[in-house]
Amino acid sequence: MRRRRGSRASDGRPPEPGRRRFLRLTAGVGLALGTGCSTGGEGRPGSPTATGAVPPAGSADDTAVRVPKVNGGINVHPLRRLGSDPNEQDIVIEPELVALQSRAVYELGFDGLRITAPLVDRGSFLAAIPYVRAARALGIDAVVVLADFAGLYLAQALHERERREEVLQLYATVFATPPEPVQPGVGSVGPRAVGRVAFEILNEPTHFLGVPPGVYVHEFLAPCFTWLKAVNPAVIVVSAAEVGNLDGPARVRAMLEAGLESVTDRVNYHIYSRAAIPLLSANVRQIVWITESGAAGTALHLPWVRDTFPDILEQIGDATRIFYYDLYDPDPGVYRLLDIRADGATYVAVAESAALYDFLADKVAVAAAGRPLLAFDTLVPDIRAYFPTEADVRAYDAVRGT
Amino acid sequence: MSPLAIPFFLELLLGTPAAGPPPAAAAPTAPVEDGVEYPLGWMGIPDLSAPAEPFKLVDLRYRVTDTERTTHAFAARVKVRNRGYLGASFEGERREISWTSQRLELQANGEEGVYGFFGSYRAPRFILSAAAQTGGSAEGSGWLLTPSLSVRLSPGLEVFAWAQGNTREPDDRFLRAASLGFLWQRGVGFEAAGEIGRTYQVVEAGFENERDWGVLSAVGQVGGAEITGEAWVEDVDGRFPRREEGGSAQARVRLAARLLAEGGARVHFEDGAGLRAHEYRGAVTWFGRRLTLPRSGEAAARAQELARRATARGANERIAFTDRDRRAQRERLSLSRDSEDFREAVADLHRAQVAERNVPLLGLEFLDAEDALPGVTTRAARAFVGVPWPPACPWQANDAAVPFLRLDVSWLRRTSGVDFEAVTWASSLSVALNREMDLVLSWSRSDPSALDLIRGVGQRRTIELAYVYAFGR
Numbered sequence: 113m114r115r116r117r118g119s120r121a122s123d124g125r126p127p128e129p130g131r132r133r134f135l136r137l138t139a140g141v142g143l144a145l146g147t148g149c150s151t152g153g154e155g156r157p158g159s160p161t162a163t164g165a166v167p168p169a170g171s172a173d174d175t176a177v178r179v180p181k182v183n184g185g186i187n188v189h190p191l192r193r194l195g196s197d198p199n200e201q202d203i204v205i206e207p208e209l210v211a212l213q214s215r216a217v218y219e220l221g222f223d224g225l226r227i228t229a230p231l232v233d234r235g236s237f238l239a240a241i242p243y244v245r246a247a248r249a250l251g252i253d254a255v256v257v258l259a260d261f262a263g264l265y266l267a268q269a270l271h272e273r274e275r276r277e278e279v280l281q282l283y284a285t286v287f288a289t290p291p292e293p294v295q296p297g298v299g300s301v302g303p304r305a306v307g308r309v310a311f312e313i314l315n316e317p318t319h320f321l322g323v324p325p326g327v328y329v330h331e332f333l334a335p336c337f338t339w340l341k342a343v344n345p346a347v348i349v350v351s352a353a354e355v356g357n358l359d360g361p362a363r364v365r366a367m368l369e370a371g372l373e374s375v376t377d378r379v380n381y382h383i384y385s386r387a388a389i390p391l392l393s394a395n396v397r398q399i400v401w402i403t404e405s406g407a408a409g410t411a412l413h414l415p416w417v418r419d420t421f422p423d424i425l426e427q428i429g430d431a432t433r434i435f436y437y438d439l440y441d442p443d444p445g446v447y448r449l450l451d452i453r454a455d456g457a458t459y460v461a462v463a464e465s466a467a468l469y470d471f472l473a474d475k476v477a478v479a480a481a482g483r484p485l486l487a488f489d490t491l492v493p494d495i496r497a498y499f500p501t502e503a504d505v506r507a508y509d510a511v512r513g514t
Numbered sequence: 515m516s517p518l519a520i521p522f523f524l525e526l527l528l529g530t531p532a533a534g535p536p537p538a539a540a541a542p543t544a545p546v547e548d549g550v551e552y553p554l555g556w557m558g559i560p561d562l563s564a565p566a567e568p569f570k571l572v573d574l575r576y577r578v579t580d581t582e583r584t585t586h587a588f589a590a591r592v593k594v595r596n597r598g599y600l601g602a603s604f605e606g607e608r609r610e611i612s613w614t615s616q617r618l619e620l621q622a623n624g625e626e627g628v629y630g631f632f633g634s635y636r637a638p639r640f641i642l643s644a645a646a647q648t649g650g651s652a653e654g655s656g657w658l659l660t661p662s663l664s665v666r667l668s669p670g671l672e673v674f675a676w677a678q679g680n681t682r683e684p685d686d687r688f689l690r691a692a693s694l695g696f697l698w699q700r701g702v703g704f705e706a707a708g709e710i711g712r713t714y715q716v717v718e719a720g721f722e723n724e725r726d727w728g729v730l731s732a733v734g735q736v737g738g739a740e741i742t743g744e745a746w747v748e749d750v751d752g753r754f755p756r757r758e759e760g761g762s763a764q765a766r767v768r769l770a771a772r773l774l775a776e777g778g779a780r781v782h783f784e785d786g787a788g789l790r791a792h793e794y795r796g797a798v799t800w801f802g803r804r805l806t807l808p809r810s811g812e813a814a815a816r817a818q819e820l821a822r823r824a825t826a827r828g829a830n831e832r833i834a835f836t837d838r839d840r841r842a843q844r845e846r847l848s849l850s851r852d853s854e855d856f857r858e859a860v861a862d863l864h865r866a867q868v869a870e871r872n873v874p875l876l877g878l879e880f881l882d883a884e885d886a887l888p889g890v891t892t893r894a895a896r897a898f899v900g901v902p903w904p905p906a907c908p909w910q911a912n913d914a915a916v917p918f919l920r921l922d923v924s925w926l927r928r929t930s931g932v933d934f935e936a937v938t939w940a941s942s943l944s945v946a947l948n949r950e951m952d953l954v955l956s957w958s959r960s961d962p963s964a965l966d967l968i969r970g971v972g973q974r975r976t977i978e979l980a981y982v983y984a985f986g987r
Contacts, residue, residue, distance in 0.1 A: 318889040322930025322964030358787045359886040369717040
């Protein structure tokens with residue numbers, strides 16, 4: 113069994129001296145960001161210019177284009193700082209860290225970002241906001257997972273009718289409101305031509321919460337789906353997947369037999385075992401997303417993405433999107449694509465899974481066909497524009513309490 | 515209502531003396547031979563063929579359970595002259611009445627708008643049964659009908675078939691299930707059963723699964739051990755086809771005259787996914803007198819003799835191995851026109867059964883189980899200590915001993931989700947006043963599971979008090 117995922121970045125180091133608390137920053141504040149990403153920073157893999165509208169990839173001229181979205185989705189953790197926070201009331205969200213991960217998502221050509229916004233964890237909930245908004249502004253779809261990393265708080269809230277509506281309203285207000293696109297014509301089909309938002313209702317409910325498959329469908333997913341579609345039909349509701357090993361397919365099948373397809377927009381699988389692929393039915397009458405898939409061990413990352421992802425798409429005919437697990441987490445040598453380290457007053461990202469990184473970057477370069485690519489920093493000059501506002505914090509505190 | 519008031523209530527209603535001895539003074543009736551001493555006195559072997567005049571109380575059960583609310587359960591059964599047994603019971607909202615004669619069995623029950631009816635006729639060569647159910651969310655105004663037929667081809671071999679239909683015709687199909695099977699009792703030492711069937715199941719999502727299944731089981735006495743095995747396979751055809759297999763094996767081995775060891779395993783596989791569920795258990799029990807397994811000893815031999823003889827006379831009876839089945843068989847045969855012919859054989863079996871009574875004094879059991887579908891892991895341990903009558907230390911053997919007091923304690927831990935543990939502690943104190951009368955006081959405390967916590971259900975404490983009177987047990 114894989115270890116519990118999604119834990120906050122915490123390596124025990126104290127916060128860097130001199131870093132300021134940025135939570136109260138609002139859109140429009142200009143601040144030059146450090147270009148700490150060691151993977152090349154802006155411009156890689158092409159040489160983008162920073163002006164003009166964003167023509168779609170495939171234009172024949174030399175105008176800079178946005179990075180082609182050719183690598184599916186990626187799981188991103190709501191990283192807001194490295195090290196513990198001695199003052200949880202005054203949340204620290206390091207802009208450099210948010211920019212670092214968001215830049216990697218954009219430059220590596222991912223078309224979707226999946227991130228957990230845990231209700232019970234104020235810091236991580238608020239930290240998920242800029243990741244989602246920046247991704248959507250860049251035309252990247254965002255899957256927001258309504259799940260806590262530990263405990264039953266959110267599950268209890270989603271089960272109880274009155275609290276459910278209050279909680280879903282919070283998520284809808286904070287995450288489903290579309291941001292302004294970074295530039296017109298960013299190429300998405302979402303509202304205001306930005307990336308779409310999807311809400312995934314809980315994560316692996318049997319494995320993490322002890323909720324049986326049929327109970328999940330009837331008592332959690334169905335009421336959440338009904339409420340969300342009534343309030344905001346544009347929101348995509350994604351069912352929870354189950355564990356990606358051989359225990360998972362029977363649970364997903366039990367969900368499907370309990371009526372899953374009629375109360376979700378996307379059926380969701382996790383796949384961490386090749387043996388599980390043929391057990392996951394191709395007979396689903398709904399679009400399938402694989403919102404987690406990866407291999408434990410850095411050396412296995414590239415073969416998994418290069419060889420197993422096509423097998424998944426071939427064997428599960430309804431599958432349209434796979435989210436690689438994951439971009440960064442605190443455990444070296446297991447799943448993560450990047451390592452993120454403090455470097456003086458800023459941070460750097462190191463391609464720990466170098467072979468996979470190069471594979472993804474090459475796919476982007478091939479799709480770009482030599483055209484210049486718009487740099488992340490050109491499109492998002494200040495990540496703080498997407499930070500939680502005071503209204504967001506008030507909305508959260510009103511539901512969760514401070 | 516006090517359970518002791520029931521006979522008096524019956525007397526008031528029927529204008530006749532309440533049948534049978536009042537439970538508190540259930541003196542033995544017409545002992546066949548010298549009896550056995552119990553805490554309430556000596557008991558012999560009653561003559562069940564003696565007619566009631568016109569009623570005789572044969573069963574009285576009362577149970578009160580207190581959890582979040584208090585639930586009462588009551589059941590009573592009387593013999594009506596020599597014609598049959600009339601029973602009535604309620605538990606919470608459930609009501610049931612029944613009539614049993616040698617060949618006819620009728621039953622009707624109802625609970626919160628769901629009504630069920632059952633009828634069975636036992637002919638010399640076959641048993642024809644039918645069940646019907648209506649109401650509730652499953653059937654609505656339709657009927658779920660389940661006829662069955664069991665044909666005895668020889669004294670030891672039966673073949674049976676049953677089917678189920680739904681008048682609402684889900685998926686435009688009246689037939690919902692059908693099966694064919696057999697039971698072969700090759701004497702007392704070996705028994706085998708098999709069944710194959712098909713079930714059409716409409717799942718909640720609205721589509722239909724066609725389930726073809728088969729099961730084969732056998733139990734045999736091999737020396738001092740009883741070995742039981744079962745294997746099954748199910749092939750599900752539908753939108754999500756799969757094939758599942760499983761089986762179980764259990765052994766009960768008499769290690770010494772008073773020591774029994776038991777072990778068993780149950781597994782459930784799914785093609786491609788491997789082991790989906792398992793349960794392993796082991797137990798040891800120490801007895802106060804020489805123990806006898808159900809398929810060995812004189813009682814088993816006499817049970818076979820009685821069944822064969824009854825079947826030869828058209829009573830169509832299987833060999834009965836449990837106290838409950840033997841009592842039901844005794845009651846049926848006592849109503850037969852040939853009851854006089856069976857009287858001695860019935861009494862001999864009952865006498866042998868009493869003579870071979872097991873008196874467990876100390877026991878320990880462990881269980882380990884896991885089911886990947888709900889993601890639940892279970893560990894359990896149970897222990898009990900018994901005090902025989904007359905009271906004696908556990909190491910003292912006494913062939914005159916009968917069960918008297920028994921204290922059971924159990925611990926069960928269910929783990930679901932990521933390390934959400936729910937522990938249940940339970941204990942019960944049973945008092946066997948005599949062979950026909952028990953008092954049981956139970957207590958349990960269950961921690962909430964993760965799902966309980968999500969649903970807002972907290973810790974549950976249950977206290978239960980039960981009284982059982984069973985004439986002729």
